[in-house]
Amino acid sequence: DIQMTQSPSxxxxxxxxxxxxxxxxxxxxxxxxxxxxxxxxxxxxxxxYAASILxxxxxxxxxxxxxxxxFTLTISSLQPEDFATYYCQESYSSPQALSFGGGTKxxxx
Amino acid sequence: EVQLVESGGDLxxxxxxxxxxxxxxxxxxxxxxxxxxxxxxxxxxxxVANIEEDGSEKFYVDSVKGRFTISRDNARNxxxxxxxxLRAEDTAVYYCAGTSxxxxxxxxxxxxxxxxxx
Numbered sequence: 001d002i003q004m005t006q007s008p009s010x011x012x013x014x015x016x017x018x019x020x021x022x023x024x025x026x027x028x029x030x031x032x033x034x035x036x037x038x039x040x041x042x043x044x045x046x047x048x049y050a051a052s053i054l055x056x057x058x059x060x061x062x063x064x065x066x067x068x069x070x071f072t073l074t075i076s077s078l079q080p081e082d083f084a085t086y087y088c089q090e091s092y093s094s095p096q097a098l099s100f101g102g103g104t105k106x107x108x109x
Numbered sequence: 110e111v112q113l114v115e116s117g118g119d120l121x122x123x124x125x126x127x128x129x130x131x132x133x134x135x136x137x138x139x140x141x142x143x144x145x146x147x148x149x150x151x152x153x154x155x156x157v158a159n160i161e162e163d164g165s166e167k168f169y170v171d172s173v174k175g176r177f178t179i180s181r182d183n184a185r186n187x188x189x190x191x192x193x194x195l196r197a198e199d200t201a202v203y204y205c206a207g208t209s210x211x212x213x214x215x216x217x218x219x220x221x222x223x224x225x226x227x
Binding site: 049053095096 | 156166170208211212213214215218219220
């Protein structure tokens with residue numbers, strides 16, 4: 001099975017900061033990597049799919065990059081509504097298996 | 110409005126059974142792979158099972174194989190998860206989620222809570 005490792009597991013940042021979250025796969029997954037945002041008590045929300053494609057309706061301050069084993073999610077200027085937990089997910093092994101990263105909690109500094 | 114609404118979550122004793130349902134509306138359900146994804150309290154997301162558009166292929170995470178069964182009824186736009194031999198470690202919020210072909214889950218329900226405890 002493919003293992004997804006996110007770092008850091010948590011971070012503190014201020015409004016306006018540039019924030020970068022990384023996700024590493026245990027083997028090459030090409031561009032089959034997606035990012036989600038989850039707020040407490042809510043379902044996850046798709047932000048970026050196929051490593052770098054912004055889901056419709058998602059603000060352009062969110063961006064994704066990477067391929068192979070190393071990926072990043074960047075928030076160019078953190079907004080108050082961005083404080084949440086972010087997960088990466090691979091679909092390279094889909095449909096037989098799907099894996100999520102452990103999550104990165106973005107908190108207020 | 111695109112919507113998935115789960116139901117059926119409950120408190121159940123270890124070894125018991127439960128059936129979760131998910132009602133879809135606002136999109137062409139029969140063109141989506143559908144999945145169940147769970148989240149234990151305070152923990153991350155875990156994919157549980159998925160089912161092909163026409164229901165012919167189904168896959169499960171190892172920890173639920175032989176205990177959980179995913180099914181769908183495209184005529185009724187519904188997805189189900191039959192859970193048997195439930196264990197404490199199955200305690201979680203269960204989400205139904207849809208994939209349109211990108212491999213990403215672009216539609217999510219609000220979740221239903223399953224608690225396995227005596």
